[in-house]
Amino acid sequence: xxxxxxxxxxxxxxxxxxxxxxxxxxxxxxxxxxxxxxxxxxxxxxxxxxxxxxxxxxxxxxxxxxxxxxxxxxxxxxxxxxxxxxxxxxxxxxxxxxxxxxxxxxxxxxxxxxxxxxxxxxxxxxxxxxxxxxxxxxxxxxxxxxxxxxxxxxxxxxxxxxxxxxxxxxxxxxxxxxxxxxxxxxxxxxxxxxxxxxxxxxxxxxxxxxxxxxxxxxxxxxxxxxxxxxxxxxxxxxxxxxxxxxxxxxx
Amino acid sequence: xxxxxxxxxxxxxxxxxxxxxxxxxxxxxxxxxxxxxxxxxxxxxxxxxxxxxxxxxxxxxxxxxxxxxxxxxxxxxxxxxxxxxxxxxxxxxxxxxxxxxxxxxxxxxxxxxxxxxxxxxxxxxxxxxxxxxxxxxxxxxxxxxxxxxxxxxxxxxxxxxxxxxxxxxxxxxxxxxxxxxxxxxxxxxxxxxxxxxxxxxxxxxx
Ligand code: HEM
Ligand code: SF4
Ligand code: SF4
Ligand code: FES
Numbered sequence: 001x002x003x004x005x006x007x008x009x010x011x012x013x014x015x016x017x018x019x020x021x022x023x024x025x026x027x028x029x030x031x032x033x034x035x036x037x038x039x040x041x042x043x044x045x046x047x048x049x050x051x052x053x054x055x056x057x058x059x060x061x062x063x064x065x066x067x068x069x070x071x072x073x074x075x076x077x078x079x080x081x082x083x084x085x086x087x088x089x090x091x092x093x094x095x096x097x098x099x100x101x102x103x104x105x106x107x108x109x110x111x112x113x114x115x116x117x118x119x120x121x122x123x124x125x126x127x128x129x130x131x132x133x134x135x136x137x138x139x140x141x142x143x144x145x146x147x148x149x150x151x152x153x154x155x156x157x158x159x160x161x162x163x164x165x166x167x168x169x170x171x172x173x174x175x176x177x178x179x180x181x182x183x184x185x186x187x188x189x190x191x192x193x194x195x196x197x198x199x200x201x202x203x204x205x206x207x208x209x210x211x212x213x214x215x216x217x218x219x220x221x222x223x224x225x226x227x228x229x230x231x232x233x234x235x236x237x238x239x240x241x242x243x244x245x246x247x248x249x250x251x
Numbered sequence: 252x253x254x255x256x257x258x259x260x261x262x263x264x265x266x267x268x269x270x271x272x273x274x275x276x277x278x279x280x281x282x283x284x285x286x287x288x289x290x291x292x293x294x295x296x297x298x299x300x301x302x303x304x305x306x307x308x309x310x311x312x313x314x315x316x317x318x319x320x321x322x323x324x325x326x327x328x329x330x331x332x333x334x335x336x337x338x339x340x341x342x343x344x345x346x347x348x349x350x351x352x353x354x355x356x357x358x359x360x361x362x363x364x365x366x367x368x369x370x371x372x373x374x375x376x377x378x379x380x381x382x383x384x385x386x387x388x389x390x391x392x393x394x395x396x397x398x399x400x401x402x403x404x405x406x407x408x409x410x411x412x413x414x415x416x417x418x419x420x421x422x423x424x425x426x427x428x429x430x431x432x433x434x435x436x437x438x439x440x441x442x443x444x445x446x447x448x449x450x451x452x453x454x455x456x457x
Contacts, residue, residue, distance in 0.1 A: 079339045165340055167348060173332040202254070211260040214333060215416040216348030218340045230419070231426050238422025244257065 006031035013099035037084035061110035071157030081164035120180035140191035162219035175212025178219035289383035361402035411441035
């Protein structure tokens with residue numbers, strides 16, 4: 001049995017430039033136990049020859065941490081958005097199909113530009129204001145239960161799986177998606193961050209905000225960090241509704 | 252005013268659940284009375300005709316025509332915001348999300364036909380009197396029967412799944428357990444309303 005040479009087949013959707021047309025190529029690499037998609041792509045990079053023997057430009061993709069914390073390696077693997085570094089070959093059906101996450105602009109092959117997520121984080125003010133004229137004393141005390149929730153949400157690595165899987169995020173709509181919305185909630189939970197809660201909620205009520213969510217719940221199914229996105233989206237819905245009443249009656 | 256789309260979207264949701272949902276339930280119950288025979292059904296219609304026509308027309312316009320035009324037209328824009336993907340992500344909630352939109356498209360066509368023919372053309376223009384016999388003659392055509400049944404199923408599913416999404420949109424059901432319970436109750440109601448529809452529709456042609 002050990003003599004038999006096992007191989008893995010990949011069908012990869014490639015694209016030479018942001019504007020050129022996509023095409024697919026097939027690659028075959030020798031099997032190794034515990035191989036993952038990123039390691040396989042590295043194998044292809046060493047010897048970029050297609051299954052039918054044509055030498056081609058190596059496949060481009062992005063990765064960093066190789067342990068599901070940086071978010072960089074998100075791509076569509078066998079039809080679903082996920083992190084390539086923790087997609088184990090042994091658990092995937094062959095041939096393995098790789099494609100770029102087209103919710104985002106494609107730079108080349110599997111490499112995408114996720115900067116729209118960072119723009120959205122700026123829009124909802126996903127940070128805590130610390131610089132000011134006030135005295136900076138000890139860190140404020142945190143409710144440990146709230147901190148547990150905050151810790152869970154802070155695992156978000158801006159990978160974009162939840163945006164790629166969301167039917168309402170894409171060129172056809174202006175919805176910012178689950179991750180940036182829920183990050184606004186994270187900073188609303190913070191003892192200092194909550195001073196700007198109203199600002200964040202108003203941003204979420206604006207164009208592309210939380211009303212863009214249509215409750216398909218794909219985001220919570222695909223989030224590699226298991227963040228309870230739909231629970232926090234529902235909480236945010238409560239919060240923006242209350243804010244709307246305040247906007248109407250308190251001003 | 253600022254955040255116009257936020258308020259419009261919330262109005263769309265309220266309008267769908269309370270006004271259109273109310274109309275659907277009323278419609279279903281009135282029609283179900285046909286199971287008691289022509290007399291019961293016609294009696295129900297006669298009760299409604301006791302409301303003076305101008306008042307009735309006012310109710311029809313305010314509680315039905317305006318809400319459905321707003322919900323329907325704005326709903327088309329919302330549906331166009333989605334790229335349905337249950338093929339790639341075949342989770343139950345994602346299927347329901349897609350079905351909410353597929354039923355919406357069917358309802359646009361069905362309601363134009365149904366309201367346009369029965370209410371506007373037959374009753375409004377031809378001055379025809381809506382009665383058991385009239386409904387019976389309309390749905391005794393097998394193709395019309397099937398299209399009407401599908402129209403009812405579409406509206407019922409759209410309304411019942413709408414109850415679930417309403418509870419999410421308004422932050423009523425927050426956690427996964429609460430959302431799952433609402434979903435099950437809504438789908439139970441959906442099955443019940445569909446069965447009732449089949450029962451009264453078959454009673455016309457039996
Ligand atoms: C005329 C055609 C119709 C169209 C195009 C349409 C479209 C839509 C769309 C796209 C949604 C999803 C909204 C969202 O995700 O935020 C929706 C929700 C809903 N619709 Fe309709 N609809 C129509 C007719 C109806 C009818 C007849 C009813 C009542 C029986 C109804 C009741 C609802 C309810 C209760 C919701 C849920 C609201 C929510 O999620 O908050 N709709 N509709
Ligand atoms: S629940 Fe909302 S944010 Fe999450 S995938 Fe569905 S539409 Fe997108
Ligand atoms: S919420 Fe989850 S899926 Fe979305 S970007 Fe963050 S880690 Fe990725
Ligand atoms: S390389 Fe960092 S998440 Fe995959």
